[in-house]
Amino acid sequence: MTHATQPIRDEAEQWRVLSTETPFQGRVTGVRTDRVEMPDGSVARRDYQIHPGSVAVLALDTQQRVLLVRQYRHPVRQRLWELPAGLLDVPGENPLHAAQRELFEEAHCKAGEWKVLVDFYTSPGGTDEALRLFLATDLAEAEEERYAAHGEELEIELARVPLGELVALVLAGELHNPTLVTGVLALQAALAAPGGTAALRPAGSPWPARPFGHG
Structure with a gap:
């Protein structure tokens, strides 16, 4: 173990x-196997999911x-409360x-207003x-015709829940989706910080993990 001598921030390495x-490639994600040389000269096998990246939205109304x-999320056999999200x-x-x-x-x-709340890797040891x-x-409600849902999207339910109630539910272990947990606690922290949510990064801020165009 070494003690940090540099500023506390993640760095590319x-x-x-x-x-x-790539022993498996699905429609969107796959599995990659790398043989990686360790600092002591040994070699380790690392299996991980390769993923295009995701976005999610914590939409907050005027009543907080x-x-x-x-x-429904089949891998965990549960119907989870989540934030709107999707693949890149x-x-x-x-x-x-x-x-x-x-x-x-x-x-x-x-x-009408968008900010970057937080960027994170969902499970960096495995994907x-x-x-x-x-x-x-x-x-506001969209003016366009509603999106035609299909498949598992037909089962989606909607709710609006006060932020304070969600914080309590997260800490009580009642909610488990990592994006929801991260978003709720990050927003609570942002609201308590100097400058509040106005101090958050602009929506178009650079994202080194997934570089993008501005068109």
Whole structure:
């Protein structure tokens, strides 16, 4: 163990990869196997999911209620309360545009103001998925015709829950989606910080984990 001598921030680094293969590739994600040289000269195998990245939206109305969606998640065999979210499955897509699309498709809403709430890796020990979570305010119902849901989207439920109630539910272990947990606690922290949510990063801020165009 070494003690940090540099500022506390994440930095890009890559250990030598001796070989790599993709034993499985699905429609959107796959599994990659790398043989990585460790600092002591040994070689370790690392299996992980390769992922295009994701966006999510914490939509907050004027009554300090958060817009939630509820849907079935087969891997954990639970119906989870979550934030509107979706894949960055168009290479180079601006994440803000993707987030606006997801808010419209899942909740038929639009927002007048957008900020970056937080960026994070969803499970960096097992996947390279990076997620950008936006705070959306000044909410209104979209004027366009509703998105035609299909498949599992037909089962989505919507709710608006006060932020304080969600914080209590997270701390009580009643809510488990990592994006929802991260977003709720991050927003609570932002509201308590100097400058409040006005101090959050602009919606178009750079995102080194998933570089994007501004078109």
